[in-house]
Amino acid sequence: MKKNILILFTFVILFSFTIAIAGDDKDMIGVEGPLSFNETSFDLVWSDKARDNYYIQEYLPAGEQLETFEQMMTLHVFLIDMSIDDAVQSKLNELEKRSKTDAICKGSVAETASSDGKEILLDFLLSETQKDTPEIVEYNVYRYVPVNIGDGEKGILVYAYTKRAYGNNVEGFLETINKERRNIVNQMGNTEVPKVKLPE
Secondary structure (H helix, E strand, O other), X not given: OHHXXXXXXXXXXXXXXXXXXXXXXXXXXXXXXXXXXXXXXXXXXXXXXXXXXXXXXXXXXXXXXXXXXXXXXXXXXXXXXXXXXXXXXXXXXHHHHHOOOOOOOEEEEEEEOOOOOOOEEEEEEEEEEEOOEEEEEXXXXXXXXXXXXXXXXXXXXXXXXXXXXXXXXXXXXXXXXXXXXXXXXXXXXXXXXXXXXXXX
């Protein structure tokens, strides 16, 4: 069972550089949007029930496309009975594994996002290279939140913000993101988390 859960959380990181094929823009978790973050409005553009216990919805600023976006908000909903600490550690383990083939990849627990310590913020960098040259670099900050799905069922919501750069813009992006990182993490820690409601 625990192995299956770890596979599920590993599955999330694969979405970072995968263009959505299945799914549509129908709200499946009671968060139709728009969402607001980093002084930007994000509209729902894609949703999917990727597995029986995993929902995902992606939101983009007006005019941006999934294939070339520069900013994205994502809601991951996992229907699992798992601690936030274990979920975060699973992601850190996956990032550690990825860093062996992705020189830019690194992640860290930014801070707890609630006074009771039940929510955790994790931020990390990923890249995709061609001929040893980074072609895509993205910065992510994830807020892990325990949620009650209903009928006593527990789950985890991952509220995520992604910022990307492509090609010739990668070098400048890496320089500026170090300056912006603290502000983005603080915003994610202070923002209101959407309330999830799954279909009955």
